Amino acid sequence: MSQTLAFFKKEKRFKEPYDILLDGSFINWLLLNKRNRHHIAKALCGGNFHLVTTRCATQLQNDFKIHETKALKDLHISHVSCSHKKKMSAVDCILSKVKDGNPDGFFVATEDKQFVSHLQEFYLVPTITCFGKGMVLRKPSDYQKEALANEDVRENARGLRVGRRGLGPV
Numbered sequence: 401m402s403q404t405l406a407f408f409k410k411e412k413r414f415k416e417p418y419d420i421l422l423d424g425s426f427i428n429w430l431l432l433n434k435r436n437r438h439h440i441a442k443a444l445c446g447g448n449f450h451l452v453t454t455r456c457a458t459q460l461q462n463d464f465k466i467h468e469t470k471a472l473k474d475l476h477i478s479h480v481s482c483s484h485k486k487k488m489s490a491v492d493c494i495l496s497k498v499k500d501g502n503p504d505g506f507f508v509a510t511e512d513k514q515f516v517s518h519l520q521e522f523y524l525v526p527t528i529t530c531f532g533k534g535m536v537l538r539k540p541s542d543y544q545k546e547a548l549a550n551e552d553v554r555e556n557a558r559g560l561r562v563g564r565r566g567l568g569p570v
């Protein structure tokens with residue numbers, strides 16, 4: 401297992417099988433470069449995973465529809481619901497899935513480097529991105545390290561408060 405995966409795996413929400421949320425750009429990249437689940441497994445360095453996407457996240461590429469059926473079938477990508485009746489941008493839709501500490505433990509795979517930076521700067525999300533014909537699970541950012549450490553502190557504090565409440569009025 402890679403150090404990066406080991407780091408995230410310490411948190412309960414990132415458990416196997418991991419849900420890797422792909423946007424349309426990443427799915428297109430996989431198809432164009434003939435990359436498959438085997439390559440994703442290699443980038444993760446261990447562990448079982450599901451590949452998922454949302455309707456909003458796959459709408460952006462005009463040529464995507466041509467590939468969609470093939471991609472979903474070949475790569476075993478399933479849809480997770482996102483409850484956006486009116487479709488929103490892939491970025492906004494994905495952010496809505498991972499906000500508030502990413503409780504469902506999604507990994508996000510995207511070709512959009514700016515989006516990766518944004519996720520790493522503000523969200524607790526392991527990210528997979530591509531370079532040339534390769535892909536990589538990005539190391540946790542300073543923000544992510546700090547956020548998880550602070551979360552542990554908050555958890556402990558909550559535990560203490562619950563304990564005290566049991567003893568009488570706070």
Ligand SMILES: [Zn+2]
Pocket residue numbers: 454455456457482483484487488493
């Ligand atoms: Zn959506």
